Amino acid sequence: MRAEGLRQNVLRAVLALATVMLGWQGLAHAQPDAQTKKTLSPPQDVRAFDTPSDGGGSLTVVWSPAPYDSAATRYQVLLSEGTTVPDLAAMKVVAEFPANQHYVRESKWPWWTRPATAEQHQFTLRNGRGVELKNGTTYSITVAAVLNDDRGIAQPVQATPQPNWMNWNQINNLVLALLFGGIVFYAISTARKREIFLRRIPGLDAVDEAIGRATELGKPILYLTGAHDMSDPSTIAAAVILGRVAKRTAAYETDLLVPHRDPITMAVCQEITKQAYLEAGKPDLYKEDSNFFITSDQFSYTAAVDGIMLRKKPAANFFMGAYFAEALLLTETGASTGAIQIAGTDSDHQLPFFVTTCDYTLIGEELYAASAYLSREPVQVGTLRGQDIGKALILGILGVGTILATLGVMLDVQWPQLFLDVFKDVK
Amino acid sequence: MIFFRRQVPLLITLITGLVFAAQYYVPHPASEQMLTSVTKWLQIISGFALVLGVSSLFHVHAIKIRRKEAGWGYSFVLYVSMLGTIAVGLWSNGKEAVDGTMTAFGWIYNFMMVPLQGTMFAILAFFIASAAYRSFRARSREAAVLLIAAMIVMMGRVPLGEYLIPISGDLSQWILNVLNASVRRAILIGVSLGTVALSIKIIFGMERSYLGGGKE
Numbered sequence: 245m246r247a248e249g250l251r252q253n254v255l256r257a258v259l260a261l262a263t264v265m266l267g268w269q270g271l272a273h274a275q276p277d278a279q280t281k282k283t284l285s286p287p288q289d290v291r292a293f294d295t296p297s298d299g300g301g302s303l304t305v306v307w308s309p310a311p312y313d314s315a316a317t318r319y320q321v322l323l324s325e326g327t328t329v330p331d332l333a334a335m336k337v338v339a340e341f342p343a344n345q346h347y348v349r350e351s352k353w354p355w356w357t358r359p360a361t362a363e364q365h366q367f368t369l370r371n372g373r374g375v376e377l378k379n380g381t382t383y384s385i386t387v388a389a390v391l392n393d394d395r396g397i398a399q400p401v402q403a404t405p406q407p408n409w410m411n412w413n414q415i416n417n418l419v420l421a422l423l424f425g426g427i428v429f430y431a432i433s434t435a436r437k438r439e440i441f442l443r444r445i446p447g448l449d450a451v452d453e454a455i456g457r458a459t460e461l462g463k464p465i466l467y468l469t470g471a472h473d474m475s476d477p478s479t480i481a482a483a484v485i486l487g488r489v490a491k492r493t494a495a496y497e498t499d500l501l502v503p504h505r506d507p508i509t510m511a512v513c514q515e516i517t518k519q520a521y522l523e524a525g526k527p528d529l530y531k532e533d534s535n536f537f538i539t540s541d542q543f544s545y546t547a548a549v550d551g552i553m554l555r556k557k558p559a560a561n562f563f564m565g566a567y568f569a570e571a572l573l574l575t576e577t578g579a580s581t582g583a584i585q586i587a588g589t590d591s592d593h594q595l596p597f598f599v600t601t602c603d604y605t606l607i608g609e610e611l612y613a614a615s616a617y618l619s620r621e622p623v624q625v626g627t628l629r630g631q632d633i634g635k636a637l638i639l640g641i642l643g644v645g646t647i648l649a650t651l652g653v654m655l656d657v658q659w660p661q662l663f664l665d666v667f668k669d670v671k
Numbered sequence: 672m673i674f675f676r677r678q679v680p681l682l683i684t685l686i687t688g689l690v691f692a693a694q695y696y697v698p699h700p701a702s703e704q705m706l707t708s709v710t711k712w713l714q715i716i717s718g719f720a721l722v723l724g725v726s727s728l729f730h731v732h733a734i735k736i737r738r739k740e741a742g743w744g745y746s747f748v749l750y751v752s753m754l755g756t757i758a759v760g761l762w763s764n765g766k767e768a769v770d771g772t773m774t775a776f777g778w779i780y781n782f783m784m785v786p787l788q789g790t791m792f793a794i795l796a797f798f799i800a801s802a803a804y805r806s807f808r809a810r811s812r813e814a815a816v817l818l819i820a821a822m823i824v825m826m827g828r829v830p831l832g833e834y835l836i837p838i839s840g841d842l843s844q845w846i847l848n849v850l851n852a853s854v855r856r857a858i859l860i861g862v863s864l865g866t867v868a869l870s871i872k873i874i875f876g877m878e879r880s881y882l883g884g885g886k887e
Contacts (some may be wrong), residue, residue, distance in 0.1 A: 258688065271776065284796050297698060298698050299698040299699060299700055299703060300699075300700060377738040405700065407699045407700050407701075408698055408699060409697055409698075409699050410696060410698075414695075414696055415696075416695055417696075421692075421867065424864070424867060424868075425867075425871050428868055428871055432877070473717070474881070475713070477865075477869050477870060478866075479865040480869060480873065480881055481865075481869060483880070484878065484880045484881060484882050487880045493811065497744075498810075504724070506720075506724075507717075507720035507721055507723045507724030507727070508716070508720045508723075510723070510727060511723060512881055514803065515882070516880060518879065525709055533730070533731050536727050536728070536731045537723070537724035537725070537728050538728065539728075540721075540724075541788070542788075543787070543788045543791035543792060544788070545792075546791055547787075547791055550741075551745065555741060555742050569792065569795060572795060572798050572799060572802060573791065573794060573795060576673045576798040576801060576802050577804075579802075580878070590858075590862040590866075591864070592855050592858050592859060592862075595858070597802065599806075600802045600803070600805070600806040601802050601805075601806075602867075607858060608858040608859070608861045608862045608865070609858075609861035609862055609864065609865035611865070612862075612865030612866070612868065612869050613865070615878075615880075623872070623877045623878075624872075626877075627868045627869075627871075627877075628868075630868060631864045631865060631868050632862075634864045634868075635861065635864060638826060638860055638864075639885055643799070
């Protein structure tokens with residue numbers, strides 16, 4: 245009986261000890277939560293305002309970073325319509341993300357439009373995904389910090405979305421465009437005063453050779469203006485070059501064939517060709533049908549032009565402007581007829597095909613330089629000089645930018661960003 | 672008359688050029704609305720211009736048929752197919768299918784146009800082969816460089832090539848990402864500057880040949 249009593253006492257003591265231990269463990273687990281509850285304060289310095297430089301329907305909220313910023317803690321952005329908020333908990337959660345994200349430094353704002361310092365948090369609310377922000381309507385907006393069941397909500401602030409009349413984020417773009425415009429005008433005025441050297445462009449030197457060859461053989465010249473319409477600068481450049489080519493075909497009394505994919509381009513090119521024949525003193529040789537429309541369909545047009553090449557066997561083919569998959573179909577057929585082929589395009593994806601199959605290719609900007617090269621007018625030549633100065637500037641900026649960006653990473657400093665932002669998103 | 676032929680178009684070009692250059696920097700909905708409206712105008716004008724194109728097409732091919740020029744039979748085929756398609760299109764109300772049933776117009780499009788377009792596109796494969804054969808003959812230093820680069824890229828892009836020469840995959844990526852991409856960017860910078868310069872010349876009336884030449 246005594247032994248039985250002793251065993252029961254020992255068992256009770258063990259159970260009591262286990263209870264104490266478990267209780268202590270539970271307390272130990274609960275302790276940090278209690279501590280966090282004490283430290284999880286609402287986000288500080290919350291500001292909300294209309295997102296600058298946008299078309300409206302958007303609000304931005306910024307707030308200061310907190311000591312509890314980590315992946316475990318989350319921020320919620322809360323929104324409600326109107327200036328008063330009777331119940332903070334009833335506000336609609338429109339965004340939620342880990343507390344170590346959405347800093348101003350991660351945003352696309354350049355330094356001159358940043359509404360807060362780089363280390364602050366920011367979130368931009370836009371229409372869509374359950375959010376509808378009406379321009380001119382005032383909204384209450386706030387931010388809550390959340391960790392497990394604990395939630396610290398800041399006092400709501402008010403903001404009204406409005407459309408803006410100026411996108412200040414792209415002011416660097418405007419300044420650089422104006423600067424480039426100024427350089428072009430300066431170069432033109434210089435070109436009017438003195439002669440500017442132009443490097444040889446073999447493809448344009450060959451224009452006379454091609455027209456001369458066509459004249460000798462008594463065969464026509466085929467000139468294509470590309471796949472785009474007159475709203476594309478490459479088509480305009482192609483039309484301008486057509487004027488120079490037409491003037492020479494008029495002088496040499498050679499037939500000119502210009503099949504088109506766009507009726508408006510056809511009408512413009514008819515006028516350009518007519519004027520070229522007038523200037524060459526051969527208006528009677530001008531044929532209204534030299535510019536003709538085929539179709540807007542890519543491969544139907546290609547088939548028709550290939551047919552013209554095979555039947556009429558032009559002595560020279562010009563491919564100027566923008567091209568797509570039809571480029572090789574056209575130039576390879578032209579090459580098979582033995583024609584001299586001169587291409588000029590800014591479609592970089594088609595350049596390999598042109599280089600492969602044509603005798604001469606005007607690469608990229610040479611298409612735009614062709615007009616200056618053929619006419620030698622001071623305005624045209626000056627523009628070319630302006631482009632060259634622009635390229636030199638860009639080259640310099642690329643070099644300096646590369647060095648600064650590398651320094652920024654190596655030294656872990658932010659100041660190079662001041663320079664890099666100026667040339668960011670220039671398009 | 673010269674005022675309407677020269678000055679008025681130049682004035683319209685100047686104003687619209689400046690307004691739409693500025694539009695890029697104005698995010699206001701009114702600005703977006705203006706751009707949308709003008710884009711619609713362009714579409715409408717293009718629709719009318721198609722009449723101009725089709726009349727040119729009829730005119731050119733009518734002359735060929737009348738004069739019995741070489742290949743006038745093709746012009747005749749064009750007339751028959753175009754008029755036939757217009758008639759069928761009108762008869763089908765311009766619809767390709769009604770209640771899930773293909774109309775005659777839809778049949779022409781799906782069983783004539785689409786296969787013909789596909790055929791033209793398919794020819795590209797053979798043309799690439801013939802163009803590659805001509806250009807890859809290492810007749811000059813540049814052609815030799817082209818040939819070597821092309822061989823490496825080809826080997827790196829097909830699984831068998833990479834299996835046979837494991838380094839060709841990385842080498843091919845390096846050629847594409849470093850050499851090719853940098854040259855393309857250089858070309859694009861030049862093109863962009865050329866485009867801006869041409870636009871400035873057109874907006875300020877320094878380039879007028881698109882209006883029909885002349886220097887007055």
